[in-house]
Amino acid sequence: MIRLTIRQMQYFESLAETLHFGRAAAGCGVTQPALSAQISEMEAQLGLRLFERGAGGVALTAEAQALRPRIERILAELRDLESEARRERQVLEGRFRLGVIPTVAPYLLPELLPRLKQRFPHLQLEIREAVTGTLLEETGSGRLDGMIAAEPLDDPRLVHEILFRDPFHLAVPEDEAERIAPPVAQESMALERLMLLDEGHCMRGQALDICGKVKPVAMESFGATSLTTLLHMVAHGMGVTLIPQLARASVQMLPSVRVLPFVDPGPSRTIILAWRRTNPRQADFAALCAIARDAQRSLAAAAAA
Structure with a gap:
């Protein structure tokens, strides 16, 4: 059974946007090895290669490009849910x-x-x-x-x-x-x-x-x-x-x-x-x-x- 975590999807989103492991990790507030390990675990669970890693940098595979809009929609819904649950907070x-x-x-x-x-x-x-x-x-x-x-x-x-x-x-x-x-x-x-x-x-x-x-x-x-x-x-x-x-x-x-x-x-x-x-x-x-x-x-x- 595939059991993707919210954390893995967040790391995927950050890496897909920055195409740089160091910047993605910094944006998520974690170390680069921690982010890399979660991405590797995500790839293993899905049975897909999501990112091409090479001397020229990082690139999304075709499978990752197809998966990206669905992960972004899931994370957007979660953010909206969190905002709805925090309606007691002050404006802005x-x-x-x-x-x-x-x-x-x-x-x-x-x-x-x-x-x-x-x-x-x-x-x-x-x-x-x-x-x-x-x-x-x-x-x-x-x-x-x-x-x-x-x-x-x-x-x-x-x-x-x-x-x-x-x-x-x-x-x-x-x-x-x-x-x-x-x-x-x-x-x-x-x-x-x-x-x-x-x-x-x-x-x-x-x-x-x-x-x-x-x-x-x-x-x-x-x-x-x-x-x-x-x-x-x-x-x-x-x-x-x-x-x-x-x-x-x-x-x-x-x-x-x-x-x-x-x-x-x-x-x-x-x-x-x-x-x-x-x-x-x-x-x-x-x-x-x-x-x-x-x-x-x-x-x-x-x-x-």
């Missing part, structure tokens, strides 16, 4: 794993994290920055408790709450700002030089939607994995890019970049907090929504000053 207390997309994290978190630390001193917050597709999978499987991203999200496992509307602006080189003549129409020829984030970033699709009738020609030549990189490219006259209102205060510190508004009604994105339907931590999500909105209002005030 204990471990909370939050995912945030890269075009939100660097701008919202500096305002959000100090507020959370001050108001919820017993919160053990873990932050995961990744693109939307990765966060969807990890939130849906239970590896994250919640995620902050932009609409739309198409995953029946999740529900969400709108946090705020985040208008877009156009960042242009300082010496080109007068020629572009704000406010900028979505049909402006200036958008032909629009530089985009790489594939996988939701802002790439949003940027293309905003372009209207203008096809960006720069997108074939340029791409970046971060908005910060794009802004430095703008500062050196390589093109223009979209920036969300959240990032405006940071952009204003770049002397060679000018931020221009769009013609009303301007384009925007909607930022949301999403979580699994089965997650019982409703009070936590409500509190997190409220404090995230407060952080955004502070950023908007700083950008307007």
